Amino acid sequence: MSATSRQADPVEDYIAALTATLHGPARIKARLIEEIRDGLADTVTAHTREGMAYQRAAHQAVEEFGTLDELVPSCQRELTIAQARHTARAVALTAPFLVACWYLAWTTDHDQPWQLPRTAQLLAVHLAGVACVAALLAAATLAATGTLARWLPIPHQLPLAVAWTGTTASVAMAVATLALATASVLATNWPLLAFAGALAAASHAVVAASARACRRCARLPAT
Amino acid sequence: MRADMVRGHLDGLLLAVLEPGPLHGYAIIAAVQHRSRGALELRTGTIYPALNRLERLGLLSSSWQSSGERRRRCYELTDAGRHTLAGERTAWSEFTTAIGSVLNPAAPPGFAT
Numbered sequence: 053m054s055a056t057s058r059q060a061d062p063v064e065d066y067i068a069a070l071t072a073t074l075h076g077p078a079r080i081k082a083r084l085i086e087e088i089r090d091g092l093a094d095t096v097t098a099h100t101r102e103g104m105a106y107q108r109a110a111h112q113a114v115e116e117f118g119t120l121d122e123l124v125p126s127c128q129r130e131l132t133i134a135q136a137r138h139t140a141r142a143v144a145l146t147a148p149f150l151v152a153c154w155y156l157a158w159t160t161d162h163d164q165p166w167q168l169p170r171t172a173q174l175l176a177v178h179l180a181g182v183a184c185v186a187a188l189l190a191a192a193t194l195a196a197t198g199t200l201a202r203w204l205p206i207p208h209q210l211p212l213a214v215a216w217t218g219t220t221a222s223v224a225m226a227v228a229t230l231a232l233a234t235a236s237v238l239a240t241n242w243p244l245l246a247f248a249g250a251l252a253a254a255s256h257a258v259v260a261a262s263a264r265a266c267r268r269c270a271r272l273p274a275t
Numbered sequence: 276m277r278a279d280m281v282r283g284h285l286d287g288l289l290l291a292v293l294e295p296g297p298l299h300g301y302a303i304i305a306a307v308q309h310r311s312r313g314a315l316e317l318r319t320g321t322i323y324p325a326l327n328r329l330e331r332l333g334l335l336s337s338s339w340q341s342s343g344e345r346r347r348r349c350y351e352l353t354d355a356g357r358h359t360l361a362g363e364r365t366a367w368s369e370f371t372t373a374i375g376s377v378l379n380p381a382a383p384p385g386f387a388t
Binding site: 127 | 299301304319333355
């Protein structure tokens with residue numbers, strides 16, 4: 053099929069418009085789009101078997117599917133929830149690392165003349181606290197958007213709340229990275245702190261990217 | 276039957292057509308239309324996000340299955356889905372009885388005050 057004829061295909065136009073409009077985790081979005089493409093292809097096949105020409109069958113299939121205005125809100129709602137779950141999972145899995153990093157920072161060089169200064173220890177306590185609260189909220193989100201959602205409606209603002217929880221956790225991870233990097237320069241046992249800093253940096257990268265995507269999804273209209 | 280009248284019952288319809296066994300998206304649409312003898316006007320695209328939602332809730336499970344040269348995502352009821360379907364049937368029966376008693380002018384004997 054040439055590029056020109058592909059552009060003229062109502063099914064491909066519909067799928068392209070849907071792909072451009074929807075935002076969410078790549079794997080889940082791809083799966084949803086693939087299923088919708090399959091459904092359209094099956095509908096077109098059913099119509100062509102009845103003797104309809106391809107172009108007319110494709111137009112008919114798209115019409116039966118519903119307009120983008122009808123379909124996008126419910127698809128985006130699912131993708132936004134999927135993105136919120138993705139972000140919550142990232143926070144729930146990485147926040148304990150942040151606590152572990154600070155535990156390492158606190159205990160390392162314990163017997164050495166140099167120890168973490170008081171300010172750094174206070175910072176550590178606060179960042180670990182932020183990480184714990186974020187992890188608890190993330191776990192609650194996973195429950196609220198999973199099987200609990202059979203009985204309790206999902207609050208409309210939950211994806212936005214998850215997005216900002218993830219953002220806060222990612223900022224805490226960035227601060228932890230800087231602090232651990234500084235501490236590793238001063239500490240005797242620097243490889244351990246450098247490793248903890250790298251772990252915090254990696255956690256920050258994962259959570260920040262997911263939280264950014266979640267903020268974007270949460271702003272989109274959905275039913 | 277208008278799409279907005281069907282919308283509130285979409286979950287029950289999808290669970291019911293999946294009760295006999297696993298089906299892929301288009302087969303689910305066809306089953307709903309066949310069972311309703313074409314009376315239900317579904318915007319067929321709307322069933323795909325609904326299937327994803329029911330799977331997230333643990334009422335359906337899905338897997339990719341080969342059908343000729345193509346792979347299709349097939350859905351089937353979980354135990355929780357069967358339980359929910361039973362609840363939907365009970366709720367629907369109570370609803371139709373209640374609405375029927377209001378719409379039907381023949382009041383049950385002894386009901387008049």
